[in-house]
Amino acid sequence: MRFKSTWRRFWSEPGFAVAAIIVAALLIFFILLPLSAVLLRSFGVGGDGFTLEYYEQFFQHSSYFQALLNSVGVGVVTTTIVIFISVPFALYVTRTTNTLSKVYRGLSLLPLVAPPFIFSLSLIILFGRRGLVTNYLNDMLGVEFSIYGFWGVVVAQVLGFFPVAYMMIESTLRSMNPSLENASRDLGASQTRTLFKVSLPLASTSILKASLIVFVMALADFSNPLIIGGETSFLASDAYLLVTGQQNMEMAAVLGVFLIVPSLIVFLFQTYFIKDTDTTSISGSAGTQNATLNKGLQGITFGISTLMTFFIVVMFIMVVLGAFVQIIGVDNTFTLDHFSDQSGWSFIYTSVIVSFFAALLAAGLGLLQGYLTVRKNIPAKKFLEFVALFGLAVPGTVMGIGYVLIFNGPPFFLTGTVLLLVLNMAFRKIGVGLESGISKLQQIDTSMEEASADLGAKPTRTIRKIVMPLLSPAFMSGFVYTFMTAMVSVSSVIFLISPGTNLASVYILNLANQAALGRASAMSVIMIAIVLVCMAILKWLERRSNSGI
Amino acid sequence: MTQQDSIISLTHVSKAFGDVRAVQDISIDVKKGELVTFIGPSGCGKTTLLRTIAGFYSPTAGEIYLEGTRINDFPPEKRATGMVFQNYALFPHMTIFENVAYGLDVRKETKETKKERVNDALAQVQLEGYENRKPSELSGGQQQRVAIARCLVLKPKVLLLDEPLSNLDANLRMMMRDEIRRLKEELDLTIIFVTHDQEEALSISDRLMVLNEGNLQQLDKPEVIYQRPVNEFVANFVGHANLLSGQVKQDNNNSYFVSRDIQFTVENMNNGNGLVLIRPEMIHIHQEGEVEGVVINKVYHGNSVRYEVRVGDTVLLADDYNVFGKNLYSKGQTIYLDIPKQLHLISA
Numbered sequence: 001m002r003f004k005s006t007w008r009r010f011w012s013e014p015g016f017a018v019a020a021i022i023v024a025a026l027l028i029f030f031i032l033l034p035l036s037a038v039l040l041r042s043f044g045v046g047g048d049g050f051t052l053e054y055y056e057q058f059f060q061h062s063s064y065f066q067a068l069l070n071s072v073g074v075g076v077v078t079t080t081i082v083i084f085i086s087v088p089f090a091l092y093v094t095r096t097t098n099t100l101s102k103v104y105r106g107l108s109l110l111p112l113v114a115p116p117f118i119f120s121l122s123l124i125i126l127f128g129r130r131g132l133v134t135n136y137l138n139d140m141l142g143v144e145f146s147i148y149g150f151w152g153v154v155v156a157q158v159l160g161f162f163p164v165a166y167m168m169i170e171s172t173l174r175s176m177n178p179s180l181e182n183a184s185r186d187l188g189a190s191q192t193r194t195l196f197k198v199s200l201p202l203a204s205t206s207i208l209k210a211s212l213i214v215f216v217m218a219l220a221d222f223s224n225p226l227i228i229g230g231e232t233s234f235l236a237s238d239a240y241l242l243v244t245g246q247q248n249m250e251m252a253a254v255l256g257v258f259l260i261v262p263s264l265i266v267f268l269f270q271t272y273f274i275k276d277t278d279t280t281s282i283s284g285s286a287g288t289q290n291a292t293l294n295k296g297l298q299g300i301t302f303g304i305s306t307l308m309t310f311f312i313v314v315m316f317i318m319v320v321l322g323a324f325v326q327i328i329g330v331d332n333t334f335t336l337d338h339f340s341d342q343s344g345w346s347f348i349y350t351s352v353i354v355s356f357f358a359a360l361l362a363a364g365l366g367l368l369q370g371y372l373t374v375r376k377n378i379p380a381k382k383f384l385e386f387v388a389l390f391g392l393a394v395p396g397t398v399m400g401i402g403y404v405l406i407f408n409g410p411p412f413f414l415t416g417t418v419l420l421l422v423l424n425m426a427f428r429k430i431g432v433g434l435e436s437g438i439s440k441l442q443q444i445d446t447s448m449e450e451a452s453a454d455l456g457a458k459p460t461r462t463i464r465k466i467v468m469p470l471l472s473p474a475f476m477s478g479f480v481y482t483f484m485t486a487m488v489s490v491s492s493v494i495f496l497i498s499p500g501t502n503l504a505s506v507y508i509l510n511l512a513n514q515a516a517l518g519r520a521s522a523m524s525v526i527m528i529a530i531v532l533v534c535m536a537i538l539k540w541l542e543r544r545s546n547s548g549i
Numbered sequence: 550m551t552q553q554d555s556i557i558s559l560t561h562v563s564k565a566f567g568d569v570r571a572v573q574d575i576s577i578d579v580k581k582g583e584l585v586t587f588i589g590p591s592g593c594g595k596t597t598l599l600r601t602i603a604g605f606y607s608p609t610a611g612e613i614y615l616e617g618t619r620i621n622d623f624p625p626e627k628r629a630t631g632m633v634f635q636n637y638a639l640f641p642h643m644t645i646f647e648n649v650a651y652g653l654d655v656r657k658e659t660k661e662t663k664k665e666r667v668n669d670a671l672a673q674v675q676l677e678g679y680e681n682r683k684p685s686e687l688s689g690g691q692q693q694r695v696a697i698a699r700c701l702v703l704k705p706k707v708l709l710l711d712e713p714l715s716n717l718d719a720n721l722r723m724m725m726r727d728e729i730r731r732l733k734e735e736l737d738l739t740i741i742f743v744t745h746d747q748e749e750a751l752s753i754s755d756r757l758m759v760l761n762e763g764n765l766q767q768l769d770k771p772e773v774i775y776q777r778p779v780n781e782f783v784a785n786f787v788g789h790a791n792l793l794s795g796q797v798k799q800d801n802n803n804s805y806f807v808s809r810d811i812q813f814t815v816e817n818m819n820n821g822n823g824l825v826l827i828r829p830e831m832i833h834i835h836q837e838g839e840v841e842g843v844v845i846n847k848v849y850h851g852n853s854v855r856y857e858v859r860v861g862d863t864v865l866l867a868d869d870y871n872v873f874g875k876n877l878y879s880k881g882q883t884i885y886l887d888i889p890k891q892l893h894l895i896s897a
Binding site: 445447448450451452453454455456457458461465466469470 | 603
């Protein structure tokens, strides 16, 4: 009875019903199907038939099992270090009035605009086999030193993933209602006590969330282990080598499953078990500012923040220098040779085109799904939301393997086509458009649409004149975010490229692996420039739409 | 009155959401030029009823007529009703002019007509010269006026106002209340007004419909609602009330009202059991009289003093309005209450 009436309501607006069915079909086809393929293939299904042989091999073959241990290991170590830096850094930025804090904030976000393996690149420039520091240590002190391996990966990840955690923690600390800290002080607690009894506990949810996200990112990291992991094996990079080197899809799928499981657990955990502590919307006006830290705490947080910012800046300078000199450390004469890489430029062109269409698709479909989710009664909408967001959480490597399994052979033969690259990037990021659409629509009161109908507008007109203009900021931010991340993403598309359709980020990774550091640096600089321009456009659009509304 | 002379006519309208019955069996005819208020505590169904009239919900049972036409299944855009939302729902990306012109655009009016009618509507709400501003540049009261103008410009058969004054501060609320009355008189508007503020409802309405838990309690003129409520709920919800349970008794030539602690003379009241309604301002306090009590609390309001007076185990509220320059009674003081002889009895 209830089911029937749900269906009748669903079909009462046929346009939306058809849209919902299309969105659902696409999500299932381009997210769920590839993931299922990975899971099934790990049991041999789709290959030689059902078997547990590959799991047996995984646990017997020490190098595979070791890869799991190593990946979990870097995950734990990287996360711990990142959190112990992010919290004081965020405190320094939000709880001091020092102008330097704003500079630090800007610089700390630099890694977001760079390819994910930029720090591996600069670490090799500094500490690689012929690195600047390595040579110096060798010549002066006779110390042999190698950055390759577990700790190299950790350092590269700490630098690269720090801004993700930092941004989440900072925004919580910033938006916290100052009256809470003021009340604690007023009740006689010292500042340090207030920090540990009020501020940090209130931020604990976001610190936990940040830790989980960094942990999964580090665990599933693909490019840093590939460049700087040396002889040490890690899950994602090993899975890639299994696919490309040995065509051992089954074993790659097993490694993929070990990548999915932690990301699924973390995703479920943070979607369903972590309740946000609401620290902002406590009633009463929040006219005041949070008090600044006392001298001692300021000193500690300043020290940590300075050290971190210094490392980030040095790393970036290394890449820029590497791009503009012949061979850094060997022949330091200025040159633009590294920028005259014909194939490099053509790959950048491909990257821009692919990322543009992927972003268009992801933001558009994401918003459409968001609208259907928030405003319409679509059967199974919670499930579809789950699929889209899980697509965002699944490690790229797994998605890449899944796409190879589904689209490599008949009836699709899509591997190597630009279309498949677009689809892969788009559906991995559709959750971004969905989330920004949902949050924007929740801010827009339904009464807007009702007022439009009340004034005589048909649903199509309401969508066109009211919903779409009001959602355009969400579309733009979803579009630019997807474009930026698609430009620098590697882990998934690396499985899907062909010599004709190479992408810039993958090309840079290969250059770095071949120790062509000059050209890799130059390409990275170009990528960073493009992404920075995008961010500037986003900021400009944001400001324009804010002044309009 | 029949359906034909009324603008809006509801007959036995019910609305349920799943198993929750939000509104049950409501019938009302709203005449041309009348302002009817739906009033009740939150969750009483008043907004649901208004949204059912606007077309955002379709009734589960019953009929809705607009000038004699059954509109049960008409979507909002096909109904000639104009709704002003509680949060105004002005389109933030459009100017004031574009907001007010929105409904005219739908009707594909010419540029000239559009301009003329938007200007007229803005003039009616005294907002000339604001055409090119954005909603965010206007104060709350001004946004409210735009929301009204946006409806007026379409000449709706009935204007539906959903708690329109609740987001305004006290002074502005009074002003807008008068403004809505003025617009109603000038333009002969038919208005349905939803509020939970009984003072607002009493002062603005031609008729009030009091709702509780989805059921109609009483539908009448403000003075009838205030003076002759049909039940305990209405008596308590609209205004402050002393309700004494007891009976009217005949003794020789006199009648008395007898309750547990209090007994006093009444006139022209039929014998019977029930609740007698005594509004605090109806009681006069004297140095001597029929009913003796002790002041247990007093609250000074400026134009009046509210005393809580204990008589036996019953506490009565009494407002003394004639206090200028007088000494106030103090806590613990014994006083005498003068209760009017003609009272409204809510039959048990």
